[in-house]
Amino acid sequence: MKRVIVLMSVMFLTLSYGQEIKQVPQITVSGEGKVKVIPDEATISATVETKGNNAKEVKQKNDQQIDAVLKLIKKMNLAPADYRTQRVSLNPQYDYEKKKTSYNATQTIEIIVRDLNKYDELMEGLVNQGINRIDNVVFQSSKLAQHESEARKLAMKQAKHKAEDYVSVLGQKIGKAMTISDNSQTYYPQPVYATMRKMEMSDSAAPRETLAAGEITITANVTVNFILD
The missing domain is CATH 3.30.70.2970 (Protein of unknown function (DUF541), domain 2)
Incomplete structure (x- = not known):
């Protein structure tokens, strides 16, 4: 009988704790950061x-x-x-x-x-x-790690700014971040470059450019859960 009472008490405390957590005002937003660089x-x-x-x-x-x-x-x-x-x-x-x-x-x-x-x-x-x-x-890019770090920071800044926009209408402020999820996927897009032709020099022997390196975009995506003050 005592074991049943103890078990029921633990379940009641667990349910009460869960209800308290759910009642904490929160907001969940996503953020994206992009850094465009010229490949080297x-x-x-x-x-x-x-x-x-x-x-x-x-x-x-x-x-x-x-x-x-x-x-x-x-x-x-x-x-x-x-x-x-x-x-x-x-x-x-x-x-x-x-x-x-x-x-x-x-x-x-x-x-x-x-x-x-x-x-x-x-x-x-x-x-x-x-x-x-x-x-x-x-x-x-030879500085990929540096650019990825910059993109992550930009993603976090956007998430924070987005959350502030939402709660400002309600007269509230965002507090500490409860959870942060990194949703980034490593991707190396291939810029447009000239189709390889027979590499023959013209009559004038002028050098021929066959490369258009363009830009690559390094992207970071995050989901952040903030407590509301």
Whole structure:
């Protein structure tokens, strides 16, 4: 009997406590912060693809072209840590109509360009040395952490300002924040850049620009729950 009384007392206290919490005046708002920056570096995924009827010859030709590409990269004084082989494959492809097997070899290199002034020269050199596929180009900022921090602060300021706007009409003020939820998603948009063409110089030998880096937007989103005074 005593256990039942104690249990009922605990349940009553818990319910009472829950009711008290629910009665605290609160407001929940969201905030968004955006920072637009000009990218200062790019990551290029470039592939050499070769095909033929002899697996050994196909692989050798692919290796030769990759060797030329790596020599170009070293010649441009890119740091060893800024390029790496990302993917290597050699696959048989059977033609059921001709009843013959051919082979397809690919090697993909990921290159980080930390000086975008080298972008056009590098892209031209890659094509000349045997790269026949540019899989992806992603532009980014070397100060990403700094810009993300700034975006988070702007999101919090907007949330606070929004809450103040709402409660000012009621003659109240916002107090301490009870909860803060970070709803941000990491996203690296790819700015518009010129489609890669054959990197040939015109008759006047004038340099050709193929890059429009644009801007990237770093966004932070928060949800904040304030107590009302």
